[in-house]
Amino acid sequence: MAGASATAAAPSVPVVAGPAAGRGYKRRYWPFALPATIVIVAVIVFPWVFTLYMSAHEWRIGSAREYVGFDNFLRLAADQRFIESIWHTFYFTALAVVLPIIFGTAAAIVFHRKFPFRGVLRATFVMPMMATPVAVALVWTMMFHPQLGVLNYLLTSIGLPPQSWVYSVETVIPTLVLVEVWHWTPLVMLIVLGGLAALPTEPYEAAHIDGANAWHAFRHITLPLVWPFIMVAIIIRTIDALKAFDTIFVITQGGPGTASETINLFLYLQAFAFYNMGYASAVVVVFFAIIVVLSLLLLHTRQRSKWI
Amino acid sequence: MSARRLKDLAGRIGFGLSVFVLVSPAVLVFLWMASLALKNEVDNMAYPPVFVPNPPTLANVTQVFEQNNFLQYTINSVIVSGLATLIAIAVGVPAGYGIAKARAMRFAVLILIARMTPGLSYLIPLFILFQWLGLTGTLWPIVITHLVITAPIVVWVMIGFFESLPHELEEAALVDGCTLWQGFRYIALPLARPGIAVGAVLSFIFSWNNFVFSAVLAGRETRTLPVAIYNVLTFEQVSWGPLAAAALLVTAPVLILTSFVQKEIVAGLTAGGVKGG
Numbered sequence: 001m002a003g004a005s006a007t008a009a010a011p012s013v014p015v016v017a018g019p020a021a022g023r024g025y026k027r028r029y030w031p032f033a034l035p036a037t038i039v040i041v042a043v044i045v046f047p048w049v050f051t052l053y054m055s056a057h058e059w060r061i062g063s064a065r066e067y068v069g070f071d072n073f074l075r076l077a078a079d080q081r082f083i084e085s086i087w088h089t090f091y092f093t094a095l096a097v098v099l100p101i102i103f104g105t106a107a108a109i110v111f112h113r114k115f116p117f118r119g120v121l122r123a124t125f126v127m128p129m130m131a132t133p134v135a136v137a138l139v140w141t142m143m144f145h146p147q148l149g150v151l152n153y154l155l156t157s158i159g160l161p162p163q164s165w166v167y168s169v170e171t172v173i174p175t176l177v178l179v180e181v182w183h184w185t186p187l188v189m190l191i192v193l194g195g196l197a198a199l200p201t202e203p204y205e206a207a208h209i210d211g212a213n214a215w216h217a218f219r220h221i222t223l224p225l226v227w228p229f230i231m232v233a234i235i236i237r238t239i240d241a242l243k244a245f246d247t248i249f250v251i252t253q254g255g256p257g258t259a260s261e262t263i264n265l266f267l268y269l270q271a272f273a274f275y276n277m278g279y280a281s282a283v284v285v286v287f288f289a290i291i292v293v294l295s296l297l298l299l300h301t302r303q304r305s306k307w308i
Numbered sequence: 309m310s311a312r313r314l315k316d317l318a319g320r321i322g323f324g325l326s327v328f329v330l331v332s333p334a335v336l337v338f339l340w341m342a343s344l345a346l347k348n349e350v351d352n353m354a355y356p357p358v359f360v361p362n363p364p365t366l367a368n369v370t371q372v373f374e375q376n377n378f379l380q381y382t383i384n385s386v387i388v389s390g391l392a393t394l395i396a397i398a399v400g401v402p403a404g405y406g407i408a409k410a411r412a413m414r415f416a417v418l419i420l421i422a423r424m425t426p427g428l429s430y431l432i433p434l435f436i437l438f439q440w441l442g443l444t445g446t447l448w449p450i451v452i453t454h455l456v457i458t459a460p461i462v463v464w465v466m467i468g469f470f471e472s473l474p475h476e477l478e479e480a481a482l483v484d485g486c487t488l489w490q491g492f493r494y495i496a497l498p499l500a501r502p503g504i505a506v507g508a509v510l511s512f513i514f515s516w517n518n519f520v521f522s523a524v525l526a527g528r529e530t531r532t533l534p535v536a537i538y539n540v541l542t543f544e545q546v547s548w549g550p551l552a553a554a555a556l557l558v559t560a561p562v563l564i565l566t567s568f569v570q571k572e573i574v575a576g577l578t579a580g581g582v583k584g585g
Contacts, residue, residue, distance in 0.1 A: 025410075028488055032406025033415060035399040036463055043430065043455050044422045050433035061436075107330050115323070121331050123570045128334050130566045130573075132517045134534040135555035139341045142548055150340060150357050157356075182333055243426045246519045250538055264426055271432050272524050284429040291424050 054281035061275040072282035081258060082283070085266040086290075088173065089242060092262060095177040096184075096241035101234055103181065104188025105226075109218075111189065112196040129186040137250035140179050141166075144251070166252050169259040176260055179247050184240065188233045195229030196222070231302040238298060242291050263287050341559075344552030345369070352548045368553035378554070380529070381536040384447060388522070388532055389515040391451045396458035396511050401504060404466020405492055416467060419460045430456050431524050438525065445527050453521040458511035465510065469503030470496065506572050513562050533558045 055072055059065045076082050111122050128136070143151045144165035152162040165175045203221045212220070245264045248254070254261035254269070261269075267287060271280035344352055345368055346361040372378050407415050430453065438449040477499075478491040486494075522532040531539065537554040566573060 026412070027410070029406040029410040029412075032402040032409075032488075032492065033412065036403030036459060037415075039395070039399050039455055039459050040418070040422070043434070043452060043459070044425075045418075046437075047430045047433040048425070050436075051429060054432070106326075110323070110326055110330060113323070115327070119570075121327060123567055124331050124334055126570070127338070127563055127566065130513055130517075130562050131338075132534055132555075132559045132562060134517075134519045134538055135559045136337065136341075138537060138551055138555045139337060139344070142344065142552070143337075143340065148353060148355055148357070153355070153357050182337065239424050245426070245428065246534075250519075264428060267426070267428050268520075271428070272435075277432055277436065280432055284426070284432065288425060288429065291426070292421075295424060 051281045051284050054278050055285045057278040059278040072279050076282055085261050085263050089262040092173050093241040096180040097237045099181045100185040100188045104185045105192050107189040108192035126186045128183050133246040134250050137247040141251050172260045176248055191233040192229050195226040199225055235298045341552055341556050344548055345556045349547055349549055368549035371550045372554045381531050381533050385533040388450050389512050392454035392458045392515045393508055393512045396462040400459055400462030401466050403463050405470050408467050408470035422460050427520050447530050449525045450522050454515045457514050461511040462507040465507040
C-alpha cells in the first residue's frame, strides 16, 4: 500500500469544483467509512495505544503488572543482543533493498519490450511474489542442505566450492537475502514497469535523431523519468525488508546462534517465547520509530532527489 | 548488410537469454518443489540428486492427509481467509467509497502507517485481549487479527478504484432526488464489481499466506495451513517428500488463483503496491 503514498502524500488532484465541494459535502460521506473505522480502531489503533501503555510496564504473563516508566527503554539501550539485532536488520535491509531494485529495474526494462509469450513469461516471473512464504522457505531449507541440497550439487558440478549457506555465521544473512530477492524482485519489476508504461515517446525520437545510443537514452531519458517510481519501490522495499519475518523464522529461527536474529525475531522471542510483554512492547516502540524515521528520510530524499 | 543482420541476430539472442535468466529462478524453485513432492524417499535422499521423479508417486500427498490433520487445517485456512476477506469487503468497500468522495486523505495516511507497522506488534495487545475475553482456542482471534491485513488492502484498492470511476452518473442521480446511500448502492456499487474482485482476491491471498498471526494464536485444532506445515517440519521431523508435498498443496491454490486473474491483480498491485502483514 505504501506505493500509493505517491497519491496519498500529495493529493494534487484538483477537488471537483462547484457548489457541492464544501466541508458539509465531505461530511455527508463520513457514515460510509464508519464500519471500517470501528474495525481499524479495534484491530490497529487500539494495539498501538495499548503497546505504548505497556512499554512503560514490567509485565510477564501470569505475574502482576508494575509501572516502571522508561526502564524498559534503558534496559534495551544496554541489551547487547538487541543492539546486535539492529545491526543484523540493517545489514539484511541494505542488501534486500539494493539487489531487488537493480534486478527489478532490469527486469522491467526487459518486460517493457514486446516479444512472443511476454504475457505468460511475465506471469511466471511474478509468481514468487504470490507464493506462500512459509511453503517456499521450507523448499529453500531443503535446497540449502549442506550435504544433500541441490544448490551445493549444482555449484560443485560447475566447479565451484560448496557453500555452507545458512549454516555459517558469515553467509547466513546473504543467504536469507537471496530468498528475499527471489520473493520480492517481482514487486519492484511491477512498480517500475508501471513507470515505463507512462513514458512519453518524443524524447526518444529526438535523441535518436541526435544520434544518441541506447545507453545514453537510458541514462539520460529513461532513468530520470522513471526515478520517482524507483523511489517508491525503494521505500516499499525498505519497509518490507525491515519487517521481514516469515522466511527468517522458518529457515534459521535467528541462528546459527543469534547470527541472523533481526529486530523482528528478537521481538518474537521476547513476546512469545519469554512472555516479557512489557519489554517486548518497548521493542515494538523502538522498532516502529526506526521504520518511521527511515521512511520519512526516504520520502524526504524522494522529494528533493532528481537523477542528474 | 550481413554484418548488420548478424548484429541484429546477436541482439535477439542476447535478449532471449536475459528473459531466460530472469524467469528461470522462479521456474526452478517451483519445479524443485514439485520434484521433491512427487519422488519417493530414496530418490529424495539420493546424492547426486534425482531431478525427474521416475516413476512419479502420489504417496507423499496421501501421507500428508493420512498422518496429519491436514483436511482440518485446510478447512481452518478457508474459514479464516474467507471470513476475514468477507468482513473486509463489507466494511472496506463503503469506506473506500466514502474516502474517495470526501477526499479524506487523513484516513488514507492512517492506513499507510498501519502498512508500516510490523505485524507482530499488533499481536502483543491482541493476544492479551483475547486471553481476557476467553476467545483463545477458537478461530475468532485468528479471523480478527487477519483483518489487520485484509481491511487495509480492500480499503486501499477501493479508494483507487472509486477515484477512477466517472462521477457524472451519481451526480445526476443525486440531482434527481436519490439519497447518497442509493447513489452508492445502485450506481457506484455495480460499477465497482471488478475493483471488489481484485480487492477480494488480493486480501484472500495475503491472508492465506500469513504465518505469524496464526503461529502465535492458534492451538492444535485451530492451525492454519502455513503454521501446520511449519509444525510438521520442526516437531514431527517428517522426511522431505511429504513436507514438499504439503508446501505444494498450500501454495498451489494461490498460484492457480493468481494465474487466472493475473492482469487484474497486476493492475491492483501496481496501483497500490499492496502487500499484507
